[in-house]
Amino acid sequence: MCHSRAAAEQVKASLTAWLEPRGLRFNEDKTRIVHVEDGFSFLGFDIRRRVDRQGSGKLLITPSKESVKRFRKRLTADVRSMHGANAAAVVFRLNPVIRGWSAYYRSVVSGRVFTGLDHHVWHLTYRWARRSHPNKSRGWVATRYFGKFHKSRQDRWVFGDRDSGAYLTKFAWTKIVRHVPVHGGASPDDPALAEYWTERRRKKKAPPVDEHTARLLRSQGGRCPACGEFLLHAEHEPRSPREWEQWFMTVRRVLAKQHIVEQVDGQDRTFYRLLHAHCRRQILAGKAVHQP
Ligand SMILES: [Zn+2]
Structure with a gap:
Protein backbone atom coordinates (compact mmCIF):
# COMPACT_ATOMS: atom_id res chain seq x y z
CA MET A 1 0.00 0.00 0.00
CA CYS A 2 1.53 3.30 -1.12
CA HIS A 3 0.04 5.42 1.65
CA SER A 4 0.82 3.05 4.49
CA ARG A 5 4.12 4.70 5.45
CA ALA A 6 2.49 8.16 5.65
CA ALA A 7 -0.36 6.62 7.59
CA ALA A 8 2.06 5.00 10.03
CA GLU A 9 3.81 8.37 10.51
CA GLN A 10 0.45 10.04 11.16
CA VAL A 11 -0.47 7.40 13.70
CA LYS A 12 2.89 7.75 15.40
CA ALA A 13 2.60 11.54 15.59
CA SER A 14 -0.91 11.38 17.01
CA LEU A 15 -0.01 8.74 19.53
CA THR A 16 3.06 10.64 20.65
CA ALA A 17 0.81 13.62 21.31
CA TRP A 18 -1.26 11.29 23.40
CA LEU A 19 1.51 9.67 25.29
CA GLU A 20 3.61 12.68 26.18
CA PRO A 21 1.23 14.37 28.64
CA ARG A 22 0.98 10.94 30.26
CA GLY A 23 4.72 10.79 30.67
CA LEU A 24 5.08 7.91 28.21
CA ARG A 25 6.91 7.56 24.96
CA PHE A 26 7.31 5.06 22.16
CA ASN A 27 9.86 2.40 22.59
CA GLU A 28 11.09 2.19 19.01
CA ASP A 29 12.47 -1.34 19.47
CA LYS A 30 9.15 -2.61 20.64
CA THR A 31 6.98 -0.65 18.26
CA ARG A 32 5.22 -3.03 15.98
CA ILE A 33 4.41 -1.97 12.45
CA VAL A 34 0.84 -2.92 11.78
CA HIS A 35 -1.66 -2.10 9.11
CA VAL A 36 -3.50 0.58 11.02
CA GLU A 37 -6.59 0.03 8.90
CA ASP A 38 -6.88 -3.26 10.79
CA GLY A 39 -6.52 -1.43 14.07
CA PHE A 40 -4.67 -2.38 17.22
CA SER A 41 -4.96 -1.95 20.98
CA PHE A 42 -2.60 0.14 23.03
CA LEU A 43 -2.72 1.19 26.71
CA GLY A 44 -6.42 0.46 26.90
CA PHE A 45 -7.23 2.23 23.65
CA ASP A 46 -8.35 0.80 20.33
CA ILE A 47 -6.60 2.63 17.54
CA ARG A 48 -7.63 2.40 13.95
CA ARG A 49 -7.42 4.53 10.88
CA ARG A 50 -10.45 5.14 8.77
CA VAL A 51 -10.04 6.35 5.23
CA ASP A 52 -12.89 8.41 3.83
CA ARG A 53 -14.04 8.56 0.18
CA GLN A 54 -11.56 11.33 -0.62
CA GLY A 55 -8.83 9.01 0.51
CA SER A 56 -7.71 11.00 3.52
CA GLY A 57 -7.21 9.13 6.71
CA LYS A 58 -8.64 9.87 10.10
CA LEU A 59 -7.40 8.33 13.29
CA LEU A 60 -10.05 6.85 15.54
CA ILE A 61 -9.14 6.28 19.16
CA THR A 62 -11.69 4.66 21.46
CA PRO A 63 -11.54 2.79 24.77
CA SER A 64 -10.56 -0.75 23.84
CA LYS A 65 -13.38 -3.30 23.88
CA GLU A 66 -11.29 -5.39 26.24
CA SER A 67 -10.93 -2.48 28.72
CA VAL A 68 -14.65 -1.75 28.66
CA LYS A 69 -15.43 -5.42 29.23
CA ARG A 70 -12.96 -5.68 32.11
CA PHE A 71 -14.28 -2.49 33.66
CA ARG A 72 -17.89 -3.69 33.51
CA LYS A 73 -16.82 -6.85 35.37
CA ARG A 74 -15.03 -4.76 37.96
CA LEU A 75 -18.17 -2.65 38.56
CA THR A 76 -20.23 -5.82 38.94
CA ALA A 77 -17.79 -7.20 41.51
CA ASP A 78 -17.67 -3.90 43.40
CA VAL A 79 -21.44 -3.61 43.73
CA ARG A 80 -21.76 -7.30 44.61
CA SER A 81 -19.24 -6.83 47.43
CA MET A 82 -21.43 -4.06 48.86
CA HIS A 83 -24.22 -6.45 49.78
CA GLY A 84 -25.35 -5.53 53.28
CA ALA A 85 -23.89 -2.02 53.12
CA ASN A 86 -26.06 1.08 52.93
CA ALA A 87 -26.67 3.35 49.93
CA ALA A 88 -24.27 6.04 51.17
CA ALA A 89 -21.45 3.47 51.29
CA VAL A 90 -22.21 2.35 47.74
CA VAL A 91 -22.06 5.96 46.55
CA PHE A 92 -18.83 6.58 48.46
CA ARG A 93 -17.20 3.46 46.99
CA LEU A 94 -18.31 3.85 43.38
CA ASN A 95 -18.02 7.58 42.72
CA PRO A 96 -14.21 7.72 42.43
CA VAL A 97 -14.30 4.57 40.28
CA ILE A 98 -16.80 6.12 37.87
CA ARG A 99 -15.06 9.50 37.87
CA GLY A 100 -11.65 7.92 37.40
CA TRP A 101 -12.63 5.87 34.38
CA SER A 102 -14.56 8.77 32.81
CA ALA A 103 -11.64 11.14 33.32
CA TYR A 104 -9.12 8.81 31.69
CA TYR A 105 -11.27 8.22 28.64
CA ARG A 106 -13.05 11.57 28.41
CA SER A 107 -11.22 12.66 25.27
CA VAL A 108 -11.74 9.51 23.24
CA VAL A 109 -15.04 8.14 24.40
CA SER A 110 -18.28 8.23 22.52
CA GLY A 111 -21.47 9.15 24.31
CA ARG A 112 -22.69 5.64 23.61
CA VAL A 113 -19.94 4.04 25.69
CA PHE A 114 -20.78 6.29 28.67
CA THR A 115 -24.52 5.66 28.31
CA GLY A 116 -23.92 1.91 28.12
CA LEU A 117 -21.92 1.99 31.35
CA ASP A 118 -24.61 4.08 33.05
CA HIS A 119 -27.18 1.41 32.12
CA HIS A 120 -24.91 -1.24 33.52
CA VAL A 121 -24.53 0.62 36.83
CA TRP A 122 -28.27 1.24 36.95
CA HIS A 123 -28.95 -2.51 36.69
CA LEU A 124 -26.32 -3.29 39.31
CA THR A 125 -27.64 -0.77 41.84
CA TYR A 126 -31.25 -1.74 41.19
CA ARG A 127 -30.40 -5.38 41.78
CA TRP A 128 -28.44 -4.36 44.90
CA ALA A 129 -31.49 -2.46 46.22
CA ARG A 130 -33.87 -5.34 45.48
CA ARG A 131 -31.58 -7.74 47.32
CA SER A 132 -31.41 -5.36 50.29
CA HIS A 133 -35.21 -5.35 50.59
CA PRO A 134 -36.50 -8.75 49.44
CA ASN A 135 -39.95 -8.12 50.92
CA LYS A 136 -40.56 -4.76 49.28
CA SER A 137 -42.12 -4.07 45.90
CA ARG A 138 -40.25 -2.88 42.84
CA GLY A 139 -42.04 0.47 43.12
CA TRP A 140 -40.98 0.91 46.74
CA VAL A 141 -37.36 0.12 45.92
CA ALA A 142 -37.35 2.51 42.96
CA THR A 143 -38.80 5.35 45.04
CA ARG A 144 -36.48 4.69 47.95
CA TYR A 145 -33.20 4.63 46.02
CA PHE A 146 -33.75 6.48 42.77
CA GLY A 147 -34.76 10.06 42.23
CA LYS A 148 -33.79 13.50 41.03
CA PHE A 149 -30.89 13.68 43.47
CA HIS A 150 -28.89 15.97 41.20
CA LYS A 151 -30.76 19.25 41.51
CA SER A 152 -29.90 20.72 38.13
CA ARG A 153 -30.43 17.59 36.04
CA GLN A 154 -33.78 16.32 34.87
CA ASP A 155 -32.92 12.73 35.64
CA ARG A 156 -35.18 10.88 38.05
CA TRP A 157 -33.11 7.68 37.81
CA VAL A 158 -30.12 8.79 39.84
CA PHE A 159 -29.16 6.35 42.60
CA GLY A 160 -28.79 8.03 45.98
CA ASP A 161 -29.08 8.00 49.74
CA ARG A 162 -32.22 9.73 51.06
CA ASP A 163 -30.68 10.48 54.47
CA SER A 164 -27.50 12.27 53.41
CA GLY A 165 -28.50 13.31 49.89
CA ALA A 166 -25.33 11.71 48.52
CA TYR A 167 -25.80 10.33 45.03
CA LEU A 168 -24.02 8.34 42.40
CA THR A 169 -22.42 10.24 39.58
CA LYS A 170 -23.04 9.18 35.98
CA PHE A 171 -20.50 8.55 33.25
CA ALA A 172 -22.58 10.63 30.86
CA TRP A 173 -22.14 13.66 33.13
CA THR A 174 -18.44 13.83 32.34
CA LYS A 175 -17.88 16.33 29.60
CA ILE A 176 -16.27 14.74 26.58
CA VAL A 177 -13.22 16.76 25.59
CA ARG A 178 -12.48 16.36 21.90
CA HIS A 179 -8.92 15.49 21.07
CA VAL A 180 -7.48 18.07 18.68
CA PRO A 181 -6.34 16.13 15.62
CA VAL A 182 -2.68 16.44 14.81
CA HIS A 183 -2.01 18.40 11.62
CA GLY A 184 -0.93 16.49 8.52
CA GLY A 185 2.61 15.27 8.97
CA ALA A 186 3.42 17.18 12.16
CA SER A 187 6.12 15.19 13.86
CA PRO A 188 7.28 15.98 17.38
CA ASP A 189 10.84 15.18 16.29
CA ASP A 190 10.93 18.19 13.96
CA PRO A 191 12.54 21.08 15.93
CA ALA A 192 10.58 23.63 13.87
CA LEU A 193 7.45 22.15 15.33
CA ALA A 194 8.67 22.04 18.90
CA GLU A 195 6.69 25.14 19.74
CA TYR A 196 3.54 23.61 18.35
CA TRP A 197 3.87 20.64 20.69
CA THR A 198 4.75 22.78 23.68
CA GLU A 199 1.63 24.82 22.99
CA ARG A 200 -0.45 21.67 22.84
CA ARG A 201 0.92 20.46 26.14
CA ARG A 202 0.41 23.85 27.73
CA LYS A 203 -3.30 23.85 26.91
CA LYS A 204 -3.92 21.47 29.71
CA LYS A 205 -7.46 20.41 30.20
CA ALA A 206 -9.17 21.73 33.32
CA PRO A 207 -9.41 19.10 36.07
CA PRO A 208 -12.59 17.07 35.58
CA VAL A 209 -14.17 17.95 38.91
CA ASP A 210 -17.89 18.66 39.19
CA GLU A 211 -19.12 22.01 37.86
CA HIS A 212 -19.67 23.62 41.24
CA THR A 213 -16.18 22.74 42.45
CA ALA A 214 -14.67 23.88 39.14
CA ARG A 215 -16.45 27.24 39.44
CA LEU A 216 -15.25 27.76 43.01
CA LEU A 217 -11.69 26.79 42.06
CA ARG A 218 -11.73 29.34 39.24
CA SER A 219 -13.16 32.15 41.38
CA PHE A 230 -3.01 25.83 46.24
CA LEU A 231 -5.92 23.52 46.85
CA LEU A 232 -5.03 20.85 44.30
CA HIS A 233 -1.60 19.51 43.59
CA ALA A 234 -0.58 17.11 40.87
CA GLU A 235 2.92 16.49 39.62
CA HIS A 236 1.50 15.11 36.41
CA GLU A 237 -1.85 14.24 35.00
CA PRO A 238 -2.95 10.78 36.15
CA ARG A 239 -1.89 8.15 33.60
CA SER A 240 -4.44 5.40 34.07
CA PRO A 241 -8.03 4.98 35.23
CA ARG A 242 -6.66 3.70 38.56
CA GLU A 243 -4.47 6.75 39.04
CA TRP A 244 -7.46 8.95 38.28
CA GLU A 245 -9.49 7.01 40.82
CA GLN A 246 -6.80 7.67 43.44
CA TRP A 247 -6.74 11.33 42.45
CA PHE A 248 -10.50 11.67 43.02
CA MET A 249 -10.20 9.98 46.39
CA THR A 250 -7.46 12.42 47.37
CA VAL A 251 -9.53 15.39 46.19
CA ARG A 252 -12.40 14.17 48.30
CA ARG A 253 -10.12 13.85 51.33
CA VAL A 254 -8.29 17.17 51.08
CA LEU A 255 -11.03 19.54 49.89
CA ALA A 256 -13.82 20.88 52.05
CA LYS A 257 -16.71 23.00 50.96
CA GLN A 258 -17.79 25.65 53.41
CA HIS A 259 -21.24 27.17 53.41
CA ILE A 260 -21.14 30.78 54.53
CA VAL A 261 -24.03 33.00 55.48
CA GLU A 262 -23.27 36.73 55.66
CA GLN A 263 -25.39 39.66 56.66
CA VAL A 264 -25.30 42.33 53.98
CA ASP A 265 -27.62 45.34 54.51
CA GLY A 266 -29.79 43.29 56.83
CA GLN A 267 -30.13 40.55 54.23
CA ASP A 268 -28.73 37.06 54.46
CA ARG A 269 -26.26 36.40 51.66
CA THR A 270 -25.19 32.82 51.29
CA PHE A 271 -22.23 31.45 49.36
CA TYR A 272 -19.73 28.63 49.27
CA ARG A 273 -15.98 28.49 49.33
CA LEU A 274 -13.42 25.74 49.06
CA LEU A 275 -10.82 25.12 51.75
CA HIS A 276 -8.33 22.46 52.64
CA ALA A 277 -10.11 19.98 54.87
CA HIS A 278 -7.34 20.41 57.49
CA CYS A 279 -7.66 24.24 57.38
CA ARG A 280 -11.37 23.91 57.87
CA ARG A 281 -10.82 21.62 60.86
CA GLN A 282 -8.47 24.20 62.40
CA ILE A 283 -11.02 26.97 61.91
CA LEU A 284 -13.73 24.84 63.49
CA ALA A 285 -11.41 24.14 66.41
CA GLY A 286 -10.97 27.88 66.85
CA LYS A 287 -7.29 27.85 65.92
CA ALA A 288 -5.63 30.45 63.73
CA VAL A 289 -4.53 29.20 60.32
CA HIS A 290 -0.93 29.91 59.51
CA GLN A 291 -0.57 32.23 56.51
CA PRO A 292 2.68 31.68 54.59
ZN1 LIG B 1 -5.57 25.79 53.38
Whole structure:
Protein backbone atom coordinates (compact mmCIF):
# COMPACT_ATOMS: atom_id res chain seq x y z
CA MET A 1 0.00 0.00 0.00
CA CYS A 2 1.53 3.30 -1.12
CA HIS A 3 0.04 5.42 1.65
CA SER A 4 0.82 3.05 4.49
CA ARG A 5 4.12 4.70 5.45
CA ALA A 6 2.49 8.16 5.65
CA ALA A 7 -0.36 6.62 7.59
CA ALA A 8 2.06 5.00 10.03
CA GLU A 9 3.81 8.37 10.51
CA GLN A 10 0.45 10.04 11.16
CA VAL A 11 -0.47 7.40 13.70
CA LYS A 12 2.89 7.75 15.40
CA ALA A 13 2.60 11.54 15.59
CA SER A 14 -0.91 11.38 17.01
CA LEU A 15 -0.01 8.74 19.53
CA THR A 16 3.06 10.64 20.65
CA ALA A 17 0.81 13.62 21.31
CA TRP A 18 -1.26 11.29 23.40
CA LEU A 19 1.51 9.67 25.29
CA GLU A 20 3.61 12.68 26.18
CA PRO A 21 1.23 14.37 28.64
CA ARG A 22 0.98 10.94 30.26
CA GLY A 23 4.72 10.79 30.67
CA LEU A 24 5.08 7.91 28.21
CA ARG A 25 6.91 7.56 24.96
CA PHE A 26 7.31 5.06 22.16
CA ASN A 27 9.86 2.40 22.59
CA GLU A 28 11.09 2.19 19.01
CA ASP A 29 12.47 -1.34 19.47
CA LYS A 30 9.15 -2.61 20.64
CA THR A 31 6.98 -0.65 18.26
CA ARG A 32 5.22 -3.03 15.98
CA ILE A 33 4.41 -1.97 12.45
CA VAL A 34 0.84 -2.92 11.78
CA HIS A 35 -1.66 -2.10 9.11
CA VAL A 36 -3.50 0.58 11.02
CA GLU A 37 -6.59 0.03 8.90
CA ASP A 38 -6.88 -3.26 10.79
CA GLY A 39 -6.52 -1.43 14.07
CA PHE A 40 -4.67 -2.38 17.22
CA SER A 41 -4.96 -1.95 20.98
CA PHE A 42 -2.60 0.14 23.03
CA LEU A 43 -2.72 1.19 26.71
CA GLY A 44 -6.42 0.46 26.90
CA PHE A 45 -7.23 2.23 23.65
CA ASP A 46 -8.35 0.80 20.33
CA ILE A 47 -6.60 2.63 17.54
CA ARG A 48 -7.63 2.40 13.95
CA ARG A 49 -7.42 4.53 10.88
CA ARG A 50 -10.45 5.14 8.77
CA VAL A 51 -10.04 6.35 5.23
CA ASP A 52 -12.89 8.41 3.83
CA ARG A 53 -14.04 8.56 0.18
CA GLN A 54 -11.56 11.33 -0.62
CA GLY A 55 -8.83 9.01 0.51
CA SER A 56 -7.71 11.00 3.52
CA GLY A 57 -7.21 9.13 6.71
CA LYS A 58 -8.64 9.87 10.10
CA LEU A 59 -7.40 8.33 13.29
CA LEU A 60 -10.05 6.85 15.54
CA ILE A 61 -9.14 6.28 19.16
CA THR A 62 -11.69 4.66 21.46
CA PRO A 63 -11.54 2.79 24.77
CA SER A 64 -10.56 -0.75 23.84
CA LYS A 65 -13.38 -3.30 23.88
CA GLU A 66 -11.29 -5.39 26.24
CA SER A 67 -10.93 -2.48 28.72
CA VAL A 68 -14.65 -1.75 28.66
CA LYS A 69 -15.43 -5.42 29.23
CA ARG A 70 -12.96 -5.68 32.11
CA PHE A 71 -14.28 -2.49 33.66
CA ARG A 72 -17.89 -3.69 33.51
CA LYS A 73 -16.82 -6.85 35.37
CA ARG A 74 -15.03 -4.76 37.96
CA LEU A 75 -18.17 -2.65 38.56
CA THR A 76 -20.23 -5.82 38.94
CA ALA A 77 -17.79 -7.20 41.51
CA ASP A 78 -17.67 -3.90 43.40
CA VAL A 79 -21.44 -3.61 43.73
CA ARG A 80 -21.76 -7.30 44.61
CA SER A 81 -19.24 -6.83 47.43
CA MET A 82 -21.43 -4.06 48.86
CA HIS A 83 -24.22 -6.45 49.78
CA GLY A 84 -25.35 -5.53 53.28
CA ALA A 85 -23.89 -2.02 53.12
CA ASN A 86 -26.06 1.08 52.93
CA ALA A 87 -26.67 3.35 49.93
CA ALA A 88 -24.27 6.04 51.17
CA ALA A 89 -21.45 3.47 51.29
CA VAL A 90 -22.21 2.35 47.74
CA VAL A 91 -22.06 5.96 46.55
CA PHE A 92 -18.83 6.58 48.46
CA ARG A 93 -17.20 3.46 46.99
CA LEU A 94 -18.31 3.85 43.38
CA ASN A 95 -18.02 7.58 42.72
CA PRO A 96 -14.21 7.72 42.43
CA VAL A 97 -14.30 4.57 40.28
CA ILE A 98 -16.80 6.12 37.87
CA ARG A 99 -15.06 9.50 37.87
CA GLY A 100 -11.65 7.92 37.40
CA TRP A 101 -12.63 5.87 34.38
CA SER A 102 -14.56 8.77 32.81
CA ALA A 103 -11.64 11.14 33.32
CA TYR A 104 -9.12 8.81 31.69
CA TYR A 105 -11.27 8.22 28.64
CA ARG A 106 -13.05 11.57 28.41
CA SER A 107 -11.22 12.66 25.27
CA VAL A 108 -11.74 9.51 23.24
CA VAL A 109 -15.04 8.14 24.40
CA SER A 110 -18.28 8.23 22.52
CA GLY A 111 -21.47 9.15 24.31
CA ARG A 112 -22.69 5.64 23.61
CA VAL A 113 -19.94 4.04 25.69
CA PHE A 114 -20.78 6.29 28.67
CA THR A 115 -24.52 5.66 28.31
CA GLY A 116 -23.92 1.91 28.12
CA LEU A 117 -21.92 1.99 31.35
CA ASP A 118 -24.61 4.08 33.05
CA HIS A 119 -27.18 1.41 32.12
CA HIS A 120 -24.91 -1.24 33.52
CA VAL A 121 -24.53 0.62 36.83
CA TRP A 122 -28.27 1.24 36.95
CA HIS A 123 -28.95 -2.51 36.69
CA LEU A 124 -26.32 -3.29 39.31
CA THR A 125 -27.64 -0.77 41.84
CA TYR A 126 -31.25 -1.74 41.19
CA ARG A 127 -30.40 -5.38 41.78
CA TRP A 128 -28.44 -4.36 44.90
CA ALA A 129 -31.49 -2.46 46.22
CA ARG A 130 -33.87 -5.34 45.48
CA ARG A 131 -31.58 -7.74 47.32
CA SER A 132 -31.41 -5.36 50.29
CA HIS A 133 -35.21 -5.35 50.59
CA PRO A 134 -36.50 -8.75 49.44
CA ASN A 135 -39.95 -8.12 50.92
CA LYS A 136 -40.56 -4.76 49.28
CA SER A 137 -42.12 -4.07 45.90
CA ARG A 138 -40.25 -2.88 42.84
CA GLY A 139 -42.04 0.47 43.12
CA TRP A 140 -40.98 0.91 46.74
CA VAL A 141 -37.36 0.12 45.92
CA ALA A 142 -37.35 2.51 42.96
CA THR A 143 -38.80 5.35 45.04
CA ARG A 144 -36.48 4.69 47.95
CA TYR A 145 -33.20 4.63 46.02
CA PHE A 146 -33.75 6.48 42.77
CA GLY A 147 -34.76 10.06 42.23
CA LYS A 148 -33.79 13.50 41.03
CA PHE A 149 -30.89 13.68 43.47
CA HIS A 150 -28.89 15.97 41.20
CA LYS A 151 -30.76 19.25 41.51
CA SER A 152 -29.90 20.72 38.13
CA ARG A 153 -30.43 17.59 36.04
CA GLN A 154 -33.78 16.32 34.87
CA ASP A 155 -32.92 12.73 35.64
CA ARG A 156 -35.18 10.88 38.05
CA TRP A 157 -33.11 7.68 37.81
CA VAL A 158 -30.12 8.79 39.84
CA PHE A 159 -29.16 6.35 42.60
CA GLY A 160 -28.79 8.03 45.98
CA ASP A 161 -29.08 8.00 49.74
CA ARG A 162 -32.22 9.73 51.06
CA ASP A 163 -30.68 10.48 54.47
CA SER A 164 -27.50 12.27 53.41
CA GLY A 165 -28.50 13.31 49.89
CA ALA A 166 -25.33 11.71 48.52
CA TYR A 167 -25.80 10.33 45.03
CA LEU A 168 -24.02 8.34 42.40
CA THR A 169 -22.42 10.24 39.58
CA LYS A 170 -23.04 9.18 35.98
CA PHE A 171 -20.50 8.55 33.25
CA ALA A 172 -22.58 10.63 30.86
CA TRP A 173 -22.14 13.66 33.13
CA THR A 174 -18.44 13.83 32.34
CA LYS A 175 -17.88 16.33 29.60
CA ILE A 176 -16.27 14.74 26.58
CA VAL A 177 -13.22 16.76 25.59
CA ARG A 178 -12.48 16.36 21.90
CA HIS A 179 -8.92 15.49 21.07
CA VAL A 180 -7.48 18.07 18.68
CA PRO A 181 -6.34 16.13 15.62
CA VAL A 182 -2.68 16.44 14.81
CA HIS A 183 -2.01 18.40 11.62
CA GLY A 184 -0.93 16.49 8.52
CA GLY A 185 2.61 15.27 8.97
CA ALA A 186 3.42 17.18 12.16
CA SER A 187 6.12 15.19 13.86
CA PRO A 188 7.28 15.98 17.38
CA ASP A 189 10.84 15.18 16.29
CA ASP A 190 10.93 18.19 13.96
CA PRO A 191 12.54 21.08 15.93
CA ALA A 192 10.58 23.63 13.87
CA LEU A 193 7.45 22.15 15.33
CA ALA A 194 8.67 22.04 18.90
CA GLU A 195 6.69 25.14 19.74
CA TYR A 196 3.54 23.61 18.35
CA TRP A 197 3.87 20.64 20.69
CA THR A 198 4.75 22.78 23.68
CA GLU A 199 1.63 24.82 22.99
CA ARG A 200 -0.45 21.67 22.84
CA ARG A 201 0.92 20.46 26.14
CA ARG A 202 0.41 23.85 27.73
CA LYS A 203 -3.30 23.85 26.91
CA LYS A 204 -3.92 21.47 29.71
CA LYS A 205 -7.46 20.41 30.20
CA ALA A 206 -9.17 21.73 33.32
CA PRO A 207 -9.41 19.10 36.07
CA PRO A 208 -12.59 17.07 35.58
CA VAL A 209 -14.17 17.95 38.91
CA ASP A 210 -17.89 18.66 39.19
CA GLU A 211 -19.12 22.01 37.86
CA HIS A 212 -19.67 23.62 41.24
CA THR A 213 -16.18 22.74 42.45
CA ALA A 214 -14.67 23.88 39.14
CA ARG A 215 -16.45 27.24 39.44
CA LEU A 216 -15.25 27.76 43.01
CA LEU A 217 -11.69 26.79 42.06
CA ARG A 218 -11.73 29.34 39.24
CA SER A 219 -13.16 32.15 41.38
CA GLN A 220 -10.58 31.47 44.14
CA GLY A 221 -7.70 31.25 41.70
CA GLY A 222 -7.20 27.66 42.82
CA ARG A 223 -6.17 28.72 46.33
CA CYS A 224 -7.36 28.05 49.87
CA PRO A 225 -8.66 31.29 51.44
CA ALA A 226 -7.48 30.19 54.89
CA CYS A 227 -3.79 29.42 54.23
CA GLY A 228 -3.31 30.86 50.74
CA GLU A 229 -1.80 27.65 49.34
CA PHE A 230 -3.01 25.83 46.24
CA LEU A 231 -5.92 23.52 46.85
CA LEU A 232 -5.03 20.85 44.30
CA HIS A 233 -1.60 19.51 43.59
CA ALA A 234 -0.58 17.11 40.87
CA GLU A 235 2.92 16.49 39.62
CA HIS A 236 1.50 15.11 36.41
CA GLU A 237 -1.85 14.24 35.00
CA PRO A 238 -2.95 10.78 36.15
CA ARG A 239 -1.89 8.15 33.60
CA SER A 240 -4.44 5.40 34.07
CA PRO A 241 -8.03 4.98 35.23
CA ARG A 242 -6.66 3.70 38.56
CA GLU A 243 -4.47 6.75 39.04
CA TRP A 244 -7.46 8.95 38.28
CA GLU A 245 -9.49 7.01 40.82
CA GLN A 246 -6.80 7.67 43.44
CA TRP A 247 -6.74 11.33 42.45
CA PHE A 248 -10.50 11.67 43.02
CA MET A 249 -10.20 9.98 46.39
CA THR A 250 -7.46 12.42 47.37
CA VAL A 251 -9.53 15.39 46.19
CA ARG A 252 -12.40 14.17 48.30
CA ARG A 253 -10.12 13.85 51.33
CA VAL A 254 -8.29 17.17 51.08
CA LEU A 255 -11.03 19.54 49.89
CA ALA A 256 -13.82 20.88 52.05
CA LYS A 257 -16.71 23.00 50.96
CA GLN A 258 -17.79 25.65 53.41
CA HIS A 259 -21.24 27.17 53.41
CA ILE A 260 -21.14 30.78 54.53
CA VAL A 261 -24.03 33.00 55.48
CA GLU A 262 -23.27 36.73 55.66
CA GLN A 263 -25.39 39.66 56.66
CA VAL A 264 -25.30 42.33 53.98
CA ASP A 265 -27.62 45.34 54.51
CA GLY A 266 -29.79 43.29 56.83
CA GLN A 267 -30.13 40.55 54.23
CA ASP A 268 -28.73 37.06 54.46
CA ARG A 269 -26.26 36.40 51.66
CA THR A 270 -25.19 32.82 51.29
CA PHE A 271 -22.23 31.45 49.36
CA TYR A 272 -19.73 28.63 49.27
CA ARG A 273 -15.98 28.49 49.33
CA LEU A 274 -13.42 25.74 49.06
CA LEU A 275 -10.82 25.12 51.75
CA HIS A 276 -8.33 22.46 52.64
CA ALA A 277 -10.11 19.98 54.87
CA HIS A 278 -7.34 20.41 57.49
CA CYS A 279 -7.66 24.24 57.38
CA ARG A 280 -11.37 23.91 57.87
CA ARG A 281 -10.82 21.62 60.86
CA GLN A 282 -8.47 24.20 62.40
CA ILE A 283 -11.02 26.97 61.91
CA LEU A 284 -13.73 24.84 63.49
CA ALA A 285 -11.41 24.14 66.41
CA GLY A 286 -10.97 27.88 66.85
CA LYS A 287 -7.29 27.85 65.92
CA ALA A 288 -5.63 30.45 63.73
CA VAL A 289 -4.53 29.20 60.32
CA HIS A 290 -0.93 29.91 59.51
CA GLN A 291 -0.57 32.23 56.51
CA PRO A 292 2.68 31.68 54.59
ZN1 LIG B 1 -5.57 25.79 53.38
